[in-house]
Amino acid sequence: MPGEWNRTDSAFPAHRGLHELVEDRVADSGDRTAVVFGDERVTYAELDARANGLAHRLVGAGVGLDDVVALCVDRSVDMVVALLAILKAGGAYLPLDPELPASRIAQVTAVARARVCVVADGYRALLPGDVVAVPPSAPPRTDRPDRRACGANLVSVYFTSGSTGVPKGAASSHEGWVNRMTWSQRRHRLRPGETVLHKTTLTFDDAALELFWPLTVGARVAVLEPGAHRDPRAILDALEAHRGVYLQVVPSMLTMLLDELEQRGGRDLSALRDVTSSGEALPPETTGRFLALLPSVRLHNTWGATEVSIDSTNHTCGPADAADTGAVSVGVPFDNNRVHVLDADFREVEVGEVGDLHIAGVGLARGYLGDPAATARAFLPNPFSPGERLYRTGDRGYRRPDGTVKFVGRDDHQVKIRGMRVELGEVESALRRSPLVRDAVVVLRRLGEDDHLVAYATPAGPDRAPEPEQLRDLVADRLPKHMVPSVVVVLDALPLNPNGKVDRAKLPTPARPRGGDAEYVPCEGPAQEAIAGMWRDLLGLDRVGARDDFFDLGGHSLMATRFSARVRQRFDVDLPVRTVFSTPTVAELAEEVERLLVAKIDDMSEDEVRALLGGAG
Missing domain, CATH: 3.40.50.980 (Rossmann fold)
Structure with a gap:
C-alpha cells in the first residue's frame, strides 16, 4: 500500500x-x-x-x-x-x-x-x-x-535555525521549485489575469509560491505594502480590492482573519477560490469556522519543509476534518514527492502506527551550504530507491487507511513559533556564550494566550549571576526576534534525571515578570487601565504600567493583531495593527484610542456616548 x-x-x-x-x-x-x-x-x-x-x-x-x-x-x-x-x-x-x-x-x-x-x-x-x-x-x-x-542549478538559499548554534542554509534547485509551481497550477488552475496576493515575508519560503507561481502562468501578483501582512483587515481589504483568487496563511493568521470576518462581515470575497494553510499544525476548530464562514472557498492543508521545495503534501479539508482529533491531516504526497513513515530501522510501519516522517522526490535540496555534517545527518540514502536520498524531517506521524498522513509532533528539540522553525539548541548556544552563564536550556511554554520561548540559565559562579533582561538583550543582539525568549529564569542548577540529562518536565513554570526596561508607572484613566488589562490577559502578566512597551513585554505581530481586535470590541474604534508598532506603550496607545473616541463621539448622540463610555470603563 x-x-x-x-x-x-x-x-x-x-x-x-x-x-x-x-x-x-x-x-x-x-x-x-x-x-x-x-x-x-x-x-x-x-x-x-x-x-x-x-x-x-x-x-x-x-x-x-x-x-x-x-x-x-x-x-x-x-x-x-x-x-x-x-x-x-x-x-x-x-x-x-x-x-x-x-x-x-x-x-x-x-x-x-x-x-x-x-x-x-x-x-x-x-x-x-x-x-x-x-x-x-x-x-x-x-x-x-x-x-x-537550468534545473540542476541553485535557485535559493533559505536559512533555518540550527541545533548546534549555527544557522543552516538549505540550498534548493530550480528543478524542485519548478515542480512545485507546476503542481500548484495543476491543482488550482490559476487563469491569466487573475490575482494572487503576495503577503508573506520573503524570508519565509512560502513567499516564493505567491510570487513565482502566478508569474509563470500570466497571472497578476498584488504586492501588499510592508507591515500590512501583520494586519488581517489589511489582508482582507487587499483581497477585496484586487479580487484575489488565492491566499496562503499560517493557521494563527487564519484564525485572525476568521475573527475579522465574524466581527465585521460584509466582505466581498466572491473571487476567492482557494486558501492554503501551511507552516503550522491546522486545528480542527479553525477548519470548522472556515467552512462555516466561507463555504464556497476550498481550504487546503499542506506540509513539507524548506529542504524539500516548500511543501510535499496536500489535503483539501471537508466537514469531517472539523470533527477530527489532533491536527488536521496533511494529506498525501503530491506530484513527484514521496512520504515514508519509518521505524528506527528504516522500515515502513503499519497503517495507524506512529513513525518518523521522511520525504523523497525531486524537491530535495542539495543540502546545507558549507555544512556537510548537517547535510549527512538530514539527507540519507533512500533504501527504497537506490541512488536517491531521503530527507529526515524530524516530524512524527502515521498513515490512515486512506493513505493520508497525520502529524503528531516532533522527535527533537525543534519547535515552531508563528510558522517559523526554531532549534532550541541555537537559542541555548547563544545564551551559553555569555561569560556569566554556565549552562542554559530553552523550552516552549504556554504563557497567557500564546506559546512563548522560556529560557533557564545557571550562573557561571556564585558572584556572577546574570540579570534576566541582560541575557535577553544578549540573545536579541545575535538572533532574529522570534528566537528571543520572552522570559529568562536564572536557577542555581538545572534539574537532572537519573541519566544526568536535563529533566525538562521538572523545570519550574515561570511567573511572568513585568519585563521591559521602563520604570513602573501606574495607569491613569479608563483608556490606559483598559489597555493594561488587555495586555495582562494576552501576555500573562500580573502588572502593566503606563510606560511599558508591548514588544518588550513579549508581544509579537499576531498578538498585536489580537490586541487591536480587543480594542475594537471594547471601544468600537479601529486601531490599526501598524499603530501598535509605531506607538507601542500603554500611554501612547491610550492617547490614540482617546483621539479615535473623540472623533467617534462627535458623530454620536448623547445616549450613544453614555453607552459607549459605560462599556469602556
Missing part, C-alpha cells in the same frame, strides 16, 4: 530554470499586468526589461552560475525585479530580513559565501564590509544575459 500512495510521478519541465517560465509569459502576455504595488503597475514586458538590466549589472559584479546573491529590500516591485534578476544572472537568492541583527546578517552571508547583495539604500549599513552592495534598479534592457541556469 505505501507504494501505491507514493506513485506520484508526473511530467514537468525539469530541465528549465524557474525564471525561464516567467520569460515564456513575456512572449504571450507582454502587455498584461504582472505586478501591482499601490499605484504602481508593471507589465510582463516591463518586469522582464527591468530584471534584465539588473541581471546584467549583477553579472558585471561577478555573479555566475550557482553563486549566492543576498537580497535585502522591502516588499515592493523592486523586490520582484531583483528576484528575477538574480535568477537571470545565474545566481541563487538569499533573502535577508532588515530587522535581523547585523551580526546575524554577517553570519549567514559568510556561511553562504554571498559576495554580492542587492540592497535598498537604507539597509546598506547592515552589510559586512566585504559584501558588494548593488542597488535594486538599473536601466532596463531587452537583451537577457547569456548565462542560463
Whole structure:
C-alpha cells in the first residue's frame, strides 16, 4: 500500500530554470499586468526589461552560475525585479530580513559565501564590509544575459535555525521549485489575469509560491505594502480590492482573519477560490469556522519543509476534518514527492502506527551550504530507491487507511513559533556564550494566550549571576526576534534525571515578570487601565504600567493583531495593527484610542456616548 500512495510521478519541465517560465509569459502576455504595488503597475514586458538590466549589472559584479546573491529590500516591485534578476544572472537568492541583527546578517552571508547583495539604500549599513552592495534598479534592457541556469542549478538559499548554534542554509534547485509551481497550477488552475496576493515575508519560503507561481502562468501578483501582512483587515481589504483568487496563511493568521470576518462581515470575497494553510499544525476548530464562514472557498492543508521545495503534501479539508482529533491531516504526497513513515530501522510501519516522517522526490535540496555534517545527518540514502536520498524531517506521524498522513509532533528539540522553525539548541548556544552563564536550556511554554520561548540559565559562579533582561538583550543582539525568549529564569542548577540529562518536565513554570526596561508607572484613566488589562490577559502578566512597551513585554505581530481586535470590541474604534508598532506603550496607545473616541463621539448622540463610555470603563 505505501507504494501505491507514493506513485506520484508526473511530467514537468525539469530541465528549465524557474525564471525561464516567467520569460515564456513575456512572449504571450507582454502587455498584461504582472505586478501591482499601490499605484504602481508593471507589465510582463516591463518586469522582464527591468530584471534584465539588473541581471546584467549583477553579472558585471561577478555573479555566475550557482553563486549566492543576498537580497535585502522591502516588499515592493523592486523586490520582484531583483528576484528575477538574480535568477537571470545565474545566481541563487538569499533573502535577508532588515530587522535581523547585523551580526546575524554577517553570519549567514559568510556561511553562504554571498559576495554580492542587492540592497535598498537604507539597509546598506547592515552589510559586512566585504559584501558588494548593488542597488535594486538599473536601466532596463531587452537583451537577457547569456548565462542560463537550468534545473540542476541553485535557485535559493533559505536559512533555518540550527541545533548546534549555527544557522543552516538549505540550498534548493530550480528543478524542485519548478515542480512545485507546476503542481500548484495543476491543482488550482490559476487563469491569466487573475490575482494572487503576495503577503508573506520573503524570508519565509512560502513567499516564493505567491510570487513565482502566478508569474509563470500570466497571472497578476498584488504586492501588499510592508507591515500590512501583520494586519488581517489589511489582508482582507487587499483581497477585496484586487479580487484575489488565492491566499496562503499560517493557521494563527487564519484564525485572525476568521475573527475579522465574524466581527465585521460584509466582505466581498466572491473571487476567492482557494486558501492554503501551511507552516503550522491546522486545528480542527479553525477548519470548522472556515467552512462555516466561507463555504464556497476550498481550504487546503499542506506540509513539507524548506529542504524539500516548500511543501510535499496536500489535503483539501471537508466537514469531517472539523470533527477530527489532533491536527488536521496533511494529506498525501503530491506530484513527484514521496512520504515514508519509518521505524528506527528504516522500515515502513503499519497503517495507524506512529513513525518518523521522511520525504523523497525531486524537491530535495542539495543540502546545507558549507555544512556537510548537517547535510549527512538530514539527507540519507533512500533504501527504497537506490541512488536517491531521503530527507529526515524530524516530524512524527502515521498513515490512515486512506493513505493520508497525520502529524503528531516532533522527535527533537525543534519547535515552531508563528510558522517559523526554531532549534532550541541555537537559542541555548547563544545564551551559553555569555561569560556569566554556565549552562542554559530553552523550552516552549504556554504563557497567557500564546506559546512563548522560556529560557533557564545557571550562573557561571556564585558572584556572577546574570540579570534576566541582560541575557535577553544578549540573545536579541545575535538572533532574529522570534528566537528571543520572552522570559529568562536564572536557577542555581538545572534539574537532572537519573541519566544526568536535563529533566525538562521538572523545570519550574515561570511567573511572568513585568519585563521591559521602563520604570513602573501606574495607569491613569479608563483608556490606559483598559489597555493594561488587555495586555495582562494576552501576555500573562500580573502588572502593566503606563510606560511599558508591548514588544518588550513579549508581544509579537499576531498578538498585536489580537490586541487591536480587543480594542475594537471594547471601544468600537479601529486601531490599526501598524499603530501598535509605531506607538507601542500603554500611554501612547491610550492617547490614540482617546483621539479615535473623540472623533467617534462627535458623530454620536448623547445616549450613544453614555453607552459607549459605560462599556469602556
